[in-house]
Amino acid sequence: MDTQQAAPRAAPVTIDWRQIAGLVLLSLKIFLLRFLTLGIYHFWGKTEVRRKIWSAVHLQNQPLEYTGTGKELLLGFLIVTFLIIIPIYVAFVGISLYFGEGHPATVAVQLILGFAIVFLIGMAQYRARRYRLSRTNWRGIRGGMSGSALRYAWTSVWTVLLIPLTLGWIVPWRSVTLQRILTNETRFGQMPMRFEGDSGPLYLPFLGYWLGFIGVYGLAAMLLYQLLGEYTFFQTLDPAPASAPPSLQTIGIAVFIVLSALLILSIISAWYTARLYNHFAASTHIDHARFHLTATPLSLIGLTIGNFLLSLLTFGIATPIVQTRLARYFVTRLNIEGMIDFDQIAQSQASLSRTGEGLAEAFDVDAF
Amino acid sequence: MRSNSFESFRGTWSDGRTAAALNVTIRFEDNGLNIRKTEADIGELWPYGDLTSVSPLTPGRATQLGRQDQVGARLFIDDGGFAEKIVGRAPHLSTHAERKRVLAPMLAFTVIVAGMIAAIWYFELSPARAIAGLLPDKARTQLGDLVVEKMTANKKICEAPAGRAALDKLVGRLKASIPEGHRFQLRVVDLGIVNAFATPGERIIVSGELIGFTTSPEELAGVIAHEIGHGLERHPETGIVRALGIGAGLEILLGGSAGSFGELGALLLQLNYSRKAEAEADRHAIDMLQTANISVRPFARFFERLQSRKSSGSGKNANKSITAPPNKVMELLRSHPATAERIAMISATKVVAPRPVLNASEWAALRDICG
Numbered sequence: 001m002d003t004q005q006a007a008p009r010a011a012p013v014t015i016d017w018r019q020i021a022g023l024v025l026l027s028l029k030i031f032l033l034r035f036l037t038l039g040i041y042h043f044w045g046k047t048e049v050r051r052k053i054w055s056a057v058h059l060q061n062q063p064l065e066y067t068g069t070g071k072e073l074l075l076g077f078l079i080v081t082f083l084i085i086i087p088i089y090v091a092f093v094g095i096s097l098y099f100g101e102g103h104p105a106t107v108a109v110q111l112i113l114g115f116a117i118v119f120l121i122g123m124a125q126y127r128a129r130r131y132r133l134s135r136t137n138w139r140g141i142r143g144g145m146s147g148s149a150l151r152y153a154w155t156s157v158w159t160v161l162l163i164p165l166t167l168g169w170i171v172p173w174r175s176v177t178l179q180r181i182l183t184n185e186t187r188f189g190q191m192p193m194r195f196e197g198d199s200g201p202l203y204l205p206f207l208g209y210w211l212g213f214i215g216v217y218g219l220a221a222m223l224l225y226q227l228l229g230e231y232t233f234f235q236t237l238d239p240a241p242a243s244a245p246p247s248l249q250t251i252g253i254a255v256f257i258v259l260s261a262l263l264i265l266s267i268i269s270a271w272y273t274a275r276l277y278n279h280f281a282a283s284t285h286i287d288h289a290r291f292h293l294t295a296t297p298l299s300l301i302g303l304t305i306g307n308f309l310l311s312l313l314t315f316g317i318a319t320p321i322v323q324t325r326l327a328r329y330f331v332t333r334l335n336i337e338g339m340i341d342f343d344q345i346a347q348s349q350a351s352l353s354r355t356g357e358g359l360a361e362a363f364d365v366d367a368f
Numbered sequence: 369m370r371s372n373s374f375e376s377f378r379g380t381w382s383d384g385r386t387a388a389a390l391n392v393t394i395r396f397e398d399n400g401l402n403i404r405k406t407e408a409d410i411g412e413l414w415p416y417g418d419l420t421s422v423s424p425l426t427p428g429r430a431t432q433l434g435r436q437d438q439v440g441a442r443l444f445i446d447d448g449g450f451a452e453k454i455v456g457r458a459p460h461l462s463t464h465a466e467r468k469r470v471l472a473p474m475l476a477f478t479v480i481v482a483g484m485i486a487a488i489w490y491f492e493l494s495p496a497r498a499i500a501g502l503l504p505d506k507a508r509t510q511l512g513d514l515v516v517e518k519m520t521a522n523k524k525i526c527e528a529p530a531g532r533a534a535l536d537k538l539v540g541r542l543k544a545s546i547p548e549g550h551r552f553q554l555r556v557v558d559l560g561i562v563n564a565f566a567t568p569g570e571r572i573i574v575s576g577e578l579i580g581f582t583t584s585p586e587e588l589a590g591v592i593a594h595e596i597g598h599g600l601e602r603h604p605e606t607g608i609v610r611a612l613g614i615g616a617g618l619e620i621l622l623g624g625s626a627g628s629f630g631e632l633g634a635l636l637l638q639l640n641y642s643r644k645a646e647a648e649a650d651r652h653a654i655d656m657l658q659t660a661n662i663s664v665r666p667f668a669r670f671f672e673r674l675q676s677r678k679s680s681g682s683g684k685n686a687n688k689s690i691t692a693p694p695n696k697v698m699e700l701l702r703s704h705p706a707t708a709e710r711i712a713m714i715s716a717t718k719v720v721a722p723r724p725v726l727n728a729s730e731w732a733a734l735r736d737i738c739g
Contacts, residue, residue: 150572345387
């Protein structure tokens with residue numbers, strides 16, 4: 001008893017994934033019930049899947065718990081649909097009916113609504129994260145977000161405007177800035193996470209990504225133009241082009257060029273994305289510990305293609321399996337280095353909202 | 369670890385105030401779980417009825433329990449045998465109980481949604497019609513212009529002066545019975561199919577082929593009066609609002625982008641008015657024809673001819689007196705089904721002292737409107 005008390009209180013941390021059973025049956029059940037309940041079961045099904053995924057993640061051999069409910073998700077969805085989505089839709093349609101398409105007033109209002117949507121997507125990402133963290137328990141201690149969704153959404157909007165102006169070069173800085181806000185405002189109980197790092201180390205990989213992208217894109221466009229000439233771009237305005245249409249063989253070569261370009265681009269993109277995720281993890285600290293992720297380009301591509309095919313071939317019925325695979329990928333490749341003093345992590349004092357992440361659902365920015 | 373009298377399990381306990389965990393021994397007692405931090409401890413009792421679990425308990429899997437009156441307190445037992453034992457004592461944590469809990473709100477929501485759909489269908493409520501009725505005239509006109517523009521792009525507009533004058537005379541006869549405040553505009557367009565339709569904003573488009581298909585000015589007057597009837601009832605506006613609403617609904621439910629303004633024209637062509645809407649338009653048409661002293665018989669015959677074209681099947685054996693090939697007529701038939709009830713209703717109407725709409729030369733000019 002006494003020796004137990006005297007032992008060093010900070011402990012090394014283990015995080016692992018324990019396989020979950022019954023996902024195929026769960027997928028079928030959710031599909032069937034959604035059908036029978038005119039779609040309403042969607043929110044309860046989502047909750048069931050999250051409970052499974054959360055319970056597979058073990059910290060110190062004790063699982064996470066997901067305490068959200070289907071009712072919260074449904075309420076969030078209804079509120080967002082009726083207070084945000086439908087008014088925006090009506091404004092969008094109404095303005096062009098009233099002034100006519102192409103009228104300056106129509107263009108102005110639709111531009112403003114466009115930015116409002118980018119802003120709302122930022123809000124949605126932040127609020128969804130807050131909701132999920134507040135419904136995540138470990139040893140009874142809740143997570144949370146301490147800041148404001150408005151600041152995050154605003155940062156997301158003005159940095160998005162700079163992407164074309166900087167020819168994309170703001171992208172690494174933007175990702176890190178947004179991730180820094182999310183990480184620094186994340187709480188486990190009352191213990192904050194810290195983002196310690198900047199976008200510097202990402203710029204060399206980004207140079208490769210940027211040059212590779214331009215190079216492959218340019219080369220593919222050049223080859224296609226050589227091959228197809230004026231057919232490269234769809235000429236809807238001129239129904240009768242001068243030369244004869246391309247032969248089947250030429251079309252075959254063109255398709256091959258496009259597919260190879262897409263393959264190379266996705267490898268380049270995965271290579272950068274893996275660096276980005278690993279950098280995010282390495283910059284994330286809590287107490288005396290930091291995260292370490294080993295995402296690799298090839299495994300990321302495999303995961304993405306596998307999940308894409310799984311969704312496509314099952315018409316979305318396998319979504320629970322897709323989401324589980326995604327979560328498993330990150331958890332099995334994640335390590336926590338250093339020590340955490342769990343006795344010092346006090347329960348969160350934040351109050352719990354009554355509604356779920358409707359906004360994220362509406363804009364389809366929720367991964368799980 | 370297991371004794372004969374009390375079966376005991378190893379687990380960890382957290383108090384919900386910090387993330388610390390203590391190793392504990394858990395025993396099943398009559399009215400609850402006894403949790404001891406040391407052998408000497410007399411233990412804390414967690415009554416079975418107060419136990420909570422985030423997920424329903426599955427025998428063979430690890431168990432994590434909470435307690436109703438202690439927020440965040442947790443008991444974690446990795447031993448799969450524990451779940452099997454506890455489910456018997458705390459049946460409210462079983463999969464079966466969870467199912468029952470979810471079933472109630474699920475049934476309630478499903479019944480509410482199904483009830484709403486049934487009510488709309490049964491009482492013939494039309495939210496789309498209510499919204500269409502609220503559209504300001506300016507918006508209806510804009511919408512109409514948009515549709516007309518899309519429909520007539522690259523199509524020939526028929527405006528031979530003599531034909532136009534005859535058409536204006538025909539419409540003038542009908543206008544006498546249209547309530548004040550309506551400004552219907554009619555346009556003849558070479559659409560390539562036999563058809564006539566009303567767009568929002570009180571625009572009516574009649575195809576040159578339809579004029580060729582009619583055999584008398586009275587038939588044409590009937591068709592135009594019918595389309596004016598649709599316009600008076602705001603059927604085109606209602607159809608577009610409904611389609612946009614369904615599009616928005618699908619977009620919200622399924623994600624992705626369904627339908628856009630570019631499709632409006634095509635949308636209107638595909639609109640199938642309900643039987644009720646067709647009957648409403650017919651009633652207006654009959655009223656208009658009666659007030660204008662135009663014979664109704666030809667209008668009924670028009671539908672009879674459509675009907676017989678349909679039953680005569682493919683184009684090869686088609687009656688040569690009818691200029692339009694049947695496949696061009698099918699489009700009109702699809703959007704305006706020539707049912708027996710319609711023909712009967714129109715035929716039953718008596719018109720007092722009918723007067724001809726156009727004389728022979730005017731009618732010839734009108735038939736030549738497309739040049």
